Amino acid sequence: MFSRTFLPSEKQEVAFANISDGGIFTIIQFTYHTNSQMYGILKKTASKCSHISQTYSIGRSVEGKDLLAIEFSDNPGQHDLLEPEIKLIGNMHGNEVLGRQLLIYLAQYLCSEYLLGNERIQTVINTTRIHILPSMNPDGYEIAASEVGHEYNGWTSGRANAQNLDLNRNFPDLTSIFYNRRRFRHFRKYDLEEIAPETYAVMKWIRSFPFVISASLHGGELVISYPFDLSRHPQEDRMYSPTPDEQIFRQLARTYADAHATMSNNDTERCGASFANKGGITNGAQWYSFAGGMSDFNYLHSNCYEITVELGCDKFPSEMELYPEWLRNKELSNYLQVHRGIKGIVKDEHGNGIKGATISVRGMRHDITSAEDGDYWRLLNPGVHIVTAAASGYSKVSKRIHLPRKTLVGRVDFVLKKVPRAPSLDYFNIPELDNYELFFSFFFFFLLTLNF
Numbered sequence: 001m002f003s004r005t006f007l008p009s010e011k012q013e014v015a016f017a018n019i020s021d022g023g024i025f026t027i028i029q030f031t032y033h034t035n036s037q038m039y040g041i042l043k044k045t046a047s048k049c050s051h052i053s054q055t056y057s058i059g060r061s062v063e064g065k066d067l068l069a070i071e072f073s074d075n076p077g078q079h080d081l082l083e084p085e086i087k088l089i090g091n092m093h094g095n096e097v098l099g100r101q102l103l104i105y106l107a108q109y110l111c112s113e114y115l116l117g118n119e120r121i122q123t124v125i126n127t128t129r130i131h132i133l134p135s136m137n138p139d140g141y142e143i144a145a146s147e148v149g150h151e152y153n154g155w156t157s158g159r160a161n162a163q164n165l166d167l168n169r170n171f172p173d174l175t176s177i178f179y180n181r182r183r184f185r186h187f188r189k190y191d192l193e194e195i196a197p198e199t200y201a202v203m204k205w206i207r208s209f210p211f212v213i214s215a216s217l218h219g220g221e222l223v224i225s226y227p228f229d230l231s232r233h234p235q236e237d238r239m240y241s242p243t244p245d246e247q248i249f250r251q252l253a254r255t256y257a258d259a260h261a262t263m264s265n266n267d268t269e270r271c272g273a274s275f276a277n278k279g280g281i282t283n284g285a286q287w288y289s290f291a292g293g294m295s296d297f298n299y300l301h302s303n304c305y306e307i308t309v310e311l312g313c314d315k316f317p318s319e320m321e322l323y324p325e326w327l328r329n330k331e332l333s334n335y336l337q338v339h340r341g342i343k344g345i346v347k348d349e350h351g352n353g354i355k356g357a358t359i360s361v362r363g364m365r366h367d368i369t370s371a372e373d374g375d376y377w378r379l380l381n382p383g384v385h386i387v388t389a390a391a392s393g394y395s396k397v398s399k400r401i402h403l404p405r406k407t408l409v410g411r412v413d414f415v416l417k418k419v420p421r422a423p424s425l426d427y428f429n430i431p432e433l434d435n436y437e438l439f440f441s442f443f444f445f446f447l448l449t450l451n452f
Contacts, residue, residue: 028108030322032101032145035065035138041104042070042134049111052076052125058133059201062162065138067201070107072114073129082343084212084377085129087304088332089202092167092216092294094140094158096315098325099217103134105326127339131209136198137161144316161196168216169290170199171297175230178300202294206302210371212379213252214298214306215332221310222263223275224253229284229293229308241285243299244366248341248379253281253307261328271313284308303368305379341380342401344413346370346389354391354416362386382407389414 033041046053054076058067071077079085088106090099110130113121124130135141144158160166172195195203226249231239243249257264263280275282284295298306309332317325346357353374360367361378362385370376370389378387382405388398394416403410 028105028112030101030105030326031319032097032322033104034145035135035142038100038104038134039066039068042068042107045107045111046070049114050076052114053107053111058205059197061137061139061198062196063139067133067136067138067198069131069133069205071129071131072107072110072125074126075129079129079210079372081373082345082375083127083129084339084343085131085209087131087133087205087209087211087214088217089133089136089214089294090217091135091137091141093218093315094137094142094160095144095156096159096217096219097141097144098219098311098315098317098322099309100134100141101322102217102311102326102329102332103132106332107132107134109330129209131211133202133205136202137167161198163196165194165196165199167196167198168294169292170194170196171203171292171294172301173230173291173296174300175228175293175296176291179230179232203297203301206298206304210375210377211298211302211304212377214295214304215256215309216294216306217309217311219311219315220313221271221275222280222312223278223287223310224257224263224281225284225287225295225308225310226250226253226281227284227293227295227299227306229289229296230291231285231289237289238287239285239289240283241289242283244364245299245305245379246283247381248305249307250281251340251381252305252379254279256307256309256332257281259331299366303377339409341378342385342387342403342410342412343375343377344411346374346376346391346414346416348394349415349417354394357389357391357394357414357416360388360390362388387412389416391416393418393420395419 042055046055049072052074053070053072055068055070058069060066073080073083088103090101090103091097110121110125114125139162140158140160142158147157227243228241230241231237232241233239254264257280260280266277266279284293295306295308298304311329312325314321346354346359348354353370353372355370355372355374357370357374357376358367359370359376359378361380368376368378380403382403384400384402386398386400388396390396397414397416399412399414401410401412
């Protein structure tokens with residue numbers, strides 16, 4: 001194995017492997033990168049590790065900039081049966097730039113360490129499909145970099161997109177629907193006209209891949225927050241508002257916070273809010289409530305469990321802080337280990353996978369659905385669970401499972417028998433639509449039904 005060489009600290013560079021084109025080392029430069037430089041690094045990394053990586057675009061920003069993602073997998077470009085998929089998103093707010101840089105470094109690190117023979121990284125990539133979107137808001141980043149930069153920790157300049165929309169308030173408010181299914185008179189209408197192209201692109205992305213977990217990297221505090229972000233009571237700005245999967249979310253938040261060098265340390269200086277007695281994690285709505293957040297949308301619209309990672313007080317730290325911040329967060333690769341709970345395949349009597357089958361757990365008001373080939377992943381804590389698989393036109397099958405503490409993931413398959421069955425309407429069973437524009441028509445009609 002090739003040794004890792006550290007260059008002088010004033011250059012803010014680290015050489016991780018001797019795999020560079022025509023040179024000795026692959027160099028990670030701990031400096032800020034323009035959008036064009038970011039695109040170049042991602043494409044070069046994908047080319048260097050083409051057997052495990054590729055880049056692809058999920059859409060474009062208001063000003064036409066590419067929303068470029070990079071994926072890592074032992075079979076890039078394809079979903080492997082029973083292989084979970086995760087996503088990491090940075091720079092949703094254009095002036096919160098540390099997450100953007102960390103994800104650029106992470107892409108280079110994963111490529112280098114895989115080629116070096118790092119067994120942990122190889123195992124993660126060989127068993128998990130990882131998608132990284134370093135910048136969801138490249139337009140906002142350019143404003144922040146030109147008007148603010150690291151000389152001034154601007155709180156709002158560049159935060160929004162080029163339409164002056166806060167992307168983390170711009171997703172359809174499914175949380176209100178979840179709360180108010182039986183109390184429609186309190187429902188807040190959502191203006192579908194104001195869906196930003198960046199939001200639209202991420203919504204399509206979420207529907208295009210069977211993501212299991214996700215992390216959105218922000219700045220301004222040092223804490224992990226998790227859904228729900230919207231308070232259960234419309235007049236309460238700080239109200240503990242857990243999802244049915246509260247314990248799962250707490251475990252995900254703990255995984256990242258404990259891997260961070262200082263986040264879970266009660267002695268760590270915070271940025272104003274007090275999370276010392278919580279070990280660096282908090283329920284989002286208990287911190288402060290807001291509607292239209294991306295994490296709540298992920299949870300209610302898909303199978304994906306997303307946490308929000310607040311990386312520190314300084315939204316735009318100096319370049320000299322980038323390498324120390326990388327060291328504090330480098331073990332975020334621990335978060336990539338999504339293999340916990342149960343997974344399996346839902347099939348018919350002929351062995352064909354059933355797409356869109358519902359997997360429910362008794363006592364939990366949140367179901368997930370099977371992917372294109374019938375495979376599914378359900379995050380669960382150890383214990384005894386009653387799990388049911390159901391699909392329109394098929395009989396239900398329930399199984400009692402015991403998930404031991406030492407077992408990270410258990411295999412639970414289902415075979416459903418075909419039976420005549422009338423279709424039913426589920427509020428959250430939004431139909432698969434080839435033309436995603438139709439989603440808005442469906443959602444608008446759905447909102448109208450709630451007001452009668």
